[in-house]
Amino acid sequence: MPGILSVSSIVLPHWCTTSSGRRVVRMAAAHTPIAGVSFEAVTIKPPSHPTYDLKGIIKLALAEDAGNRWDVTCMATIPFDMEVEAHFLAKEDGIIAGIALSEMVFQEVDPSLKVEWSRKDGDYVRKGLQFGKVYGRAHSIVVAERIALNFMQRMSGIATLTKAMADAAQPAYILETRKTAPGLRLVDKWAVLIGGGRNHRLGLFDMVLIKDNHISIAGGISNALRSVDQYLERENLQMEVEVETRTHEEVKEVLQYASQTKTSLTRIMLDNMVVPLPNGDVDVSMLKEAVELINRKFETEVSHDFIM
Numbered sequence: 001m002p003g004i005l006s007v008s009s010i011v012l013p014h015w016c017t018t019s020s021g022r023r024v025v026r027m028a029a030a031h032t033p034i035a036g037v038s039f040e041a042v043t044i045k046p047p048s049h050p051t052y053d054l055k056g057i058i059k060l061a062l063a064e065d066a067g068n069r070w071d072v073t074c075m076a077t078i079p080f081d082m083e084v085e086a087h088f089l090a091k092e093d094g095i096i097a098g099i100a101l102s103e104m105v106f107q108e109v110d111p112s113l114k115v116e117w118s119r120k121d122g123d124y125v126r127k128g129l130q131f132g133k134v135y136g137r138a139h140s141i142v143v144a145e146r147i148a149l150n151f152m153q154r155m156s157g158i159a160t161l162t163k164a165m166a167d168a169a170q171p172a173y174i175l176e177t178r179k180t181a182p183g184l185r186l187v188d189k190w191a192v193l194i195g196g197g198r199n200h201r202l203g204l205f206d207m208v209l210i211k212d213n214h215i216s217i218a219g220g221i222s223n224a225l226r227s228v229d230q231y232l233e234r235e236n237l238q239m240e241v242e243v244e245t246r247t248h249e250e251v252k253e254v255l256q257y258a259s260q261t262k263t264s265l266t267r268i269m270l271d272n273m274v275v276p277l278p279n280g281d282v283d284v285s286m287l288k289e290a291v292e293l294i295n296r297k298f299e300t301e302v303s304h305d306f307i308m
Helices: 054-066 072-077 099-109 138-169 185-194 212-218 221-234 248-260 285-294
Strands: 015-017 023-030 083-089 114-117 130-137 208-210 241-245 265-271 299-303
Touching (some): 054 138, 054 185, 083 138, 099 138, 130 138, 248 265, 265 285, 285 299
Parallel strands (some): 208 241, 241 265, 265 299
Antiparallel strands (some): 015 023
């Protein structure tokens, strides 16, 4: 998903001297979002995942950047004990996201860095707004800033697009998918929450989603649903169950199965039932009829593969 809020790297303007006589340089960083108190105090917390390690992702990103020599340009050009103050400016209008994660980046690189923010994740910002600053060792800030900016730019783009779609979809709500960048799933799904969307399943473990491949292998929708119900009962598991349907006939088969059998089914997905027209409009008659068939017996989810 493209980033909506753009950022640029830190630039080095004028010198100044603090009252303590230490040599300090003021730095202006054009950037998007960040606001960071303690991680526990975050307004919109990341989704809960049993194995995902946010701190590990940060360490991996830093190690990828530093390699086996750290920042050779920084070590060559900036005095080791120099302290600087970097300011963060929004470069475009949009939703800030990644504030809490960026704070984790700065703390991972150097716990002595001081960060202050005037905005929080989910806030709307205008181009040109200065919404935060970080103060401390120049070496540490320069190493941390690009990783922090990369996370924030990506998350802010996702959050901004999500906000626009979520507002347009009301009273329905927007869900995301598992089609995320490998290794960044929790980051992407966190950004969706910040933008006002909702999380679908986090992975293969927390929800049953019966898709066309499962249906084909099982020998039909009824067989697939029956197998799932038997499995959940046998394993003593309780979780949401969703089934994908592509035609009215499949919807009717699901409803017939549910009327005759005790089932764990909670939601019916209506897949690709919105038909694009040559003039750019869409035909929703198939979708409307499917919703009428279900008649609130189950939650309904609309999915469509759009070509962007």
